[in-house]
Every structure is written in structure tokens, then in C-alpha cells.
Amino acid sequence: MDITIYHNTRCGTSRTTLALIRNTGVEPNVIEYLHNPPSREELVAVIEKAGISVREAVREKETLFKELGLDDPAVSDERLLDAMIEYPILINRPFVVTPKGARLCRPAELVLDILPLPQKGAVNRADGTPLIDALGQKVTQA
Numbered sequence: 001m002d003i004t005i006y007h008n009t010r011c012g013t014s015r016t017t018l019a020l021i022r023n024t025g026v027e028p029n030v031i032e033y034l035h036n037p038p039s040r041e042e043l044v045a046v047i048e049k050a051g052i053s054v055r056e057a058v059r060e061k062e063t064l065f066k067e068l069g070l071d072d073p074a075v076s077d078e079r080l081l082d083a084m085i086e087y088p089i090l091i092n093r094p095f096v097v098t099p100k101g102a103r104l105c106r107p108a109e110l111v112l113d114i115l116p117l118p119q120k121g122a123v124n125r126a127d128g129t130p131l132i133d134a135l136g137q138k139v140t141q142a
Contacts, residue, residue, distance in 0.1 A: 003028040003115075006038065006046070006095040012126025014094040016108035021096065023132065024117035028096075037088040040081060046095050049102035054080045057104065059092040109138065 003021055005028050008014045021028045031038070038046065047057045054077040058070065064087055065071060070080060084090045094105050100114040109131060112119075119136035130139045 002099060004031060004097045005029070006031050006033045006091070006093060008032070008034060008093045011093055013106055013108050016123070016125050016131065017094045017096060017105045017111050019123050020108060020111050020119070020132070021115065023119050023121060023123050023136075024115055025120060026117060033091055033093070034088050037085065037091070040085050043081065043084060043091070046097060046102055049097065050095065050104050051102075052104055053077075057092050057095075058084060059090050062089055064090060112138065 003026055005014070005018055005021060007018055007030050009032065018028070018030065043057075047054055050057075058065065058080050060071070068083055068087075069075065070083055070090075092104055092106065094108075096103055096105050096111050096114065098114045098116060100116055103110045103114050105111045108125065119132045119138075121132070121136060122130065122134045123132040125131050129141075133139050
């Protein structure tokens, strides 16, 4: 099973997404993009496959986003891509690519739409709240 996650070990959403992938019994290709950033071509391909805009792929919460003036709506997609390549911390996460498609998995449960296999057991979010129950079913929040 060919599944790739662009992962940041310090991100709770990314860790939860990785746990959901592994909960299907599949060990994905984990790319720690801060240490092994994608090429510009790979980044563009993942963004396009996920069906989002370049601006949606930028992590706006990073201090660097404002420091570089990227918060100006007039900044072009090309400039945003240049910044993400130069500073991978600006790439929003986690991106997941499977045979069923690609998603920016914010929130983590968006990965469920593109996983080819079902969940096998319980998974909690990074904050400890249940996401998947012991039967592999999504927990609905009251």
C-alpha cells in the first residue's frame, strides 16, 4: 500500500493523522519535510492533487509568514511557493497522498476519506480526546 505523509513530529494534528494511517495496518512513507523538504515540483503536485490553492497550503500561523510579508493578499502563488521551498516550516501539514487521493489533513480525520483500508481500533487525538473507538468507528462528539 503506497501512502505518503508529509509529517512534522512536533505537530499534534500530524501525529494524529499518522496514527490513523497506522491504525489501518499500513506503515506509510513518512517524509519529515522539515529535514527532507519536497522539491518545488513535488510540492506543486501535492497541492494540485489535494485540490487546494497555494495560499491554503501555506501555514499562516508561523511568525515567518507575516515577517516575510506573505500575509499581503497581492503576494503571488510563485512567491508563496518560493517561500515554502526556502522555509519548509511554512508548508501546512500534514499532507497525505494515497491511491485514493491527497488531502491537507486539518483536521486529522480528513485522512479517513482517502485511506483505502478501514480503522482497526481506537485512536485518540493528540489532546487525548477519542477520535476512533475500539471497533474502528469514528466517535461523534456531543
